[in-house]
Amino acid sequence: MYKEKFIPRQFMTERYYEFHHFYNETPPAVESHQHPFYEIFFFLSGNVNYVIEGRNYKLRPGDILLTSSTDLHFSDVRPGKPYERIVIWLANDFFEYLKYFYDEDFTACFTDAATKDHRLIRPDSQCIAQLRQLCTNMSKARSSRETGSAALTTAYLTEFLVYVSRAYYDGPDSVKHDITESGKVNQMITYINDHITEELSLDHLSSRFYTSKYYLGRQFKQFTGLTLYQYIMKKRLMMARDMLRAGSPVMDACLWSGFRDYSNFLKAFKREFGQNPSKYTKI
Numbered sequence: 001m002y003k004e005k006f007i008p009r010q011f012m013t014e015r016y017y018e019f020h021h022f023y024n025e026t027p028p029a030v031e032s033h034q035h036p037f038y039e040i041f042f043f044l045s046g047n048v049n050y051v052i053e054g055r056n057y058k059l060r061p062g063d064i065l066l067t068s069s070t071d072l073h074f075s076d077v078r079p080g081k082p083y084e085r086i087v088i089w090l091a092n093d094f095f096e097y098l099k100y101f102y103d104e105d106f107t108a109c110f111t112d113a114a115t116k117d118h119r120l121i122r123p124d125s126q127c128i129a130q131l132r133q134l135c136t137n138m139s140k141a142r143s144s145r146e147t148g149s150a151a152l153t154t155a156y157l158t159e160f161l162v163y164v165s166r167a168y169y170d171g172p173d174s175v176k177h178d179i180t181e182s183g184k185v186n187q188m189i190t191y192i193n194d195h196i197t198e199e200l201s202l203d204h205l206s207s208r209f210y211t212s213k214y215y216l217g218r219q220f221k222q223f224t225g226l227t228l229y230q231y232i233m234k235k236r237l238m239m240a241r242d243m244l245r246a247g248s249p250v251m252d253a254c255l256w257s258g259f260r261d262y263s264n265f266l267k268a269f270k271r272e273f274g275q276n277p278s279k280y281t282k283i
Contacts, residue, residue: 012037016094017157019138020087027077032225034072034238036245038090038110040164041065042131046083049076054189054223056180057120062128064121064164066113069242070193072234074225086135088157098158106161109168122175123167134160184209185223188216192232196239197258200232232258237272240265241280250277 012018012035032051041050043063050057050065052073057065067073077083095107113119123131134156141152188209192200205228206213220228240257244250251262254277259265269277 011035012089012091014091016091016097016154018089019135019142019153019157020089021135021139022083022085022087024077024083027079027083030074030077032072032074032230032234034069034234035089036069036241037092038069038095038107039067040088040090041067042086042088042135044084044086046081046085047078048083049078050074051076051223051225052119054181054185054220055118056223057118058178058180060122060178062123062125064123064131064167066110066119066121066164066168068110068114070235070238071114071119072224072226072231076225088160098161102158106165109165113168118176118179120175120179121164121168121171123163123171127163127167130163131160134163180223182219182223184211185219188220189224189231193235196232196235197256200228200258202228233268234272237269240269240277241273244277244280253277 041064043050043059043061043065045061046059048059050059050073052065052067052071056076057063059065065073092107095105098104098106138153138156138160141149141156144152188205191205191208202213202217206216209216211219217228220226220231224231226234236258240253240259243253243256248256254262254265259268266277269275269280273280
């Protein structure tokens with residue numbers, strides 16, 4: 001398979017899906033981020049802890065992580081081994097296409113993972129071999145100019161999704177031993193996401209969770225990689241982005257996502273997404 005140099009792009013240039021095979025000798029710097037599509041992260045090698053919404057996953061070769069459009073996540077890569085992974089980005093349009101033709105909801109495992117304790121899949125060795133072969137097939141089909149190559153790529157990807165979905169539902173509970181988390185931080189994350197448009201000051205949260213501001217802030221940063229302010233800001237901006245994509249006016253997106261100052265919203269939005277809100281609606 002062709003190996004790509006990692007690029008910190010967090011938007012799709014293709015309509016339905018993108019396939020990337022990344023390889024780094026030295027750890028890339030990746031900040032906590034999110035993107036408006038689904039992601040399958042197929043880990044092949046390296047010393048990596050992966051953080052998704054406050055949960056820290058110690059990865060083994062062959063592990064798979066599922067992230068949805070609302071998940072903040074990043075990889076903590078340690079030196080010592082080459083960092084290799086396959087990353088597949090999937091637009092909602094692609095899942096709707098599969099639903100129409102096959103009457104199968106392949107987003108079900110993503111949705112289920114988001115409501116459960118973890119997003120980690122640990123397939124058995126036979127399944128890992130099948131998935132790697134399908135990735136090789138996808139890579140070859142994508143680079144081919146022969147007739148039907150695009151259709152073959154889609155077929156291989158669909159088969160890949162079938163095996164991933166089966167591995168998710170058949171997976172052992174023992175994977176939880178490789179997850180580090182804080183019950184208090186998990187409660188805070190749930191509360192913040194349920195009340196994202198409301199007052200969420202550090203004073204309010206420390207009172208709500210009967211915890212000192214210092215301890216609360218330190219614990220949150222330890223498990224999420226973000227300060228409380230950074231996390232809340234990113235979540236509000238994600239909400240505004242989704243409203244804009246759905247056709248809401250910029251001012252409505254600002255107010256309904258919890259911002260009180262329009263000027264600050266415009267600056268924060270451009271800093272996060274690299275676009276003014278008015279231009280983002282045209283993407």
